[in-house]
Amino acid sequence: MKASDTLASNLQKVLTDLIELHVQGKQAHWNLVGTNFRDLHLQLDEIVDSARLLADQTAERIRSLHALPDGRSATVSSGTRLEQYPAGLTVTKDTAKLITKRLEQTVKTIRDVHDEVDEEDPTSADLLHEAITRLEQLAWMVNAEVMPASASVTAPEGK
Template identity: 70%
Template structure:
């Protein structure tokens, strides 16, 4: 099978968000300070490892479909849907909010392209299912760091 331009574009969109998620995770990992530093520092390692693996899986799937992945920094910077992560030290609470937002943005991209991907290549859609499930789990785990036990229900983002 050879990927159509639509499938190639959709997988490329997922790829750049996964690369950016990995890079933002490292930025947070290196610069967080504050309460529960160690727990978040270690949790970020898990997210980073998953994002790197998912990016590699996506790029290799693209190559299997005779598409050319583009993971150059210039491409990622101009086409990611993730908001820019701030420079410098960041409090754990603020980092949690930003990491959850980045995870949700990456998932949002995957959900946005899912139906078109599934229509052309269910195998690639299966990868997206795996990525979505794991990234949503990470978002829940990270977000739980700042939730209060009085919270009734966590409200998902509207993206």
């Protein structure tokens, strides 16, 4: 099967945000300070590893569909939907909120392209399902770091 321009473009959007999530996760990892530092530091590595794996799987899917993935820094920085991560040290509570937001935005990107991808290539949609499942799990786990016990469990903190 050869991907249409639409399918290739939709998978590229996902790839771009996954690469950016990986880079921002490392930025957060290197500049984290505060209470529960070690736990969140290790959790950020888990997020980075997942984002890298999912990005690699997405890029390889693009290639298997006879299209070209683009992971160059200029492409990623100009095409990502994620907000730029703040510079400098960030306390654990703020980091948890910042990373949860970026995980959720990456999931939104995937959900935004899902139906078009599924219509043309259900196999690629399966890859998107895997990414959504993993990233939503990670968002829940990170958000639990800052969610008070009195919070509604039907919506993430701050929604």
